[in-house]
Amino acid sequence: GAGVSQTPSNKVTEKGKYVELRCDPISGHTALYWYRQSLGQGPEFLIYFQGTGAADDSGLPNDRFFAVRPEGSVSTLKIQRTERGDSAVYLCASSLGGQETQYFGPGTRLLVL
Amino acid sequence: KNQVEQSPQSLIILEGKNCTLQCNYTVSPFSNLRWYKQDTGRGPVSLTIMTFSENTKSNGRYTATLDADTKQSSLHITASQLSDSASYICVVRRAGGFKTIFGAGTRLFVKA
Numbered sequence: 160g161a162g163v164s165q166t167p168s169n170k171v172t173e174k175g176k177y178v179e180l181r182c183d184p185i186s187g188h189t190a191l192y193w194y195r196q197s198l199g200q201g202p203e204f205l206i207y208f209q210g211t212g213a214a215d216d217s218g219l220p221n222d223r224f225f226a227v228r229p230e231g232s233v234s235t236l237k238i239q240r241t242e243r244g245d246s247a248v249y250l251c252a253s254s255l256g257g258q259e260t261q262y263f264g265p266g267t268r269l270l271v272l
Numbered sequence: 273k274n275q276v277e278q279s280p281q282s283l284i285i286l287e288g289k290n291c292t293l294q295c296n297y298t299v300s301p302f303s304n305l306r307w308y309k310q311d312t313g314r315g316p317v318s319l320t321i322m323t324f325s326e327n328t329k330s331n332g333r334y335t336a337t338l339d340a341d342t343k344q345s346s347l348h349i350t351a352s353q354l355s356d357s358a359s360y361i362c363v364v365r366r367a368g369g370f371k372t373i374f375g376a377g378t379r380l381f382v383k384a
Contacts, residue, residue, distance in 0.1 A: 163315070190370075192372075194374075199376070199377075199379075200376050200377075201276075201361050201363075201374030201375050201376045201377050202316070202361075202374045203374070204371050204372065204373070204374075207370045207371070209370075214370055215369070215370050215371060217371070218371070250315050250316075252315070257370045258303075258365075260306075260318045260321065261318070261372070262318075263314075263315025263316050263317070264315050265313070265314055265315050266313075266314075266315055
């Protein structure tokens with residue numbers, strides 16, 4: 160595709176529910192990042208994939224958060240037992256390599272009621 | 273304390289005027305520094321990137337400077353346009369790793 164796409168664009172869920180957020184990176188980009196952005200703040204790093212493996216998951220806040228990239232392309236961020244504090248915009252970015260320019264998707268706006 | 277601090281938090285200027293946004297960082301060791309523009313409801317878009325040896329980098333009406341000794345960067349916008357209204361985010365990458373550290377951004381409003 161022409162750019163990074165993310166689905167859904169908006170997600171409203173109830174406290175305690177499970178959600179999955181999807182990211183389709185730019186074709187051929189081996190590096191993929193997930194970020195979380197709260198209102199009025201810059202993006203906060205969550206996890207970085209190089210290919211299929213998570214090269215750095217130090218930003219995941221706790222074990223309720225998990226991400227996969229089984230075929231080295233599409234990635235899914237999974238949040239279990241959602242809490243109201245998880246409400247934020249979840250951004251995905253991809254790049255040709257780990258040191259290259261990151262291209263961001265439009266984000267998924269998650270609201271936990 | 274955030275390792276990337278930006279000022280001002282927000283700024284309002286008239287169309288056609290110039291402005292300068294500031295970024296101070298403590299990230300070490302340093303790899304590179306980028307400025308991103310983020311329109312409301314969109315993902316950030318890279319404007320400039322500078323490494324340790326670069327002092328200035330231009331992209332159209334945007335000019336970024338870097339002083340690696342004082343760990344300061346600035347983004348200068350010339351002849352502002354209404355479409356420049358956005359958040360401008362300073363991002364620093366630590367050498368030897370993949371993690372990038374984002375500032376909180378400066379929210380710029382350009383008025384007609």
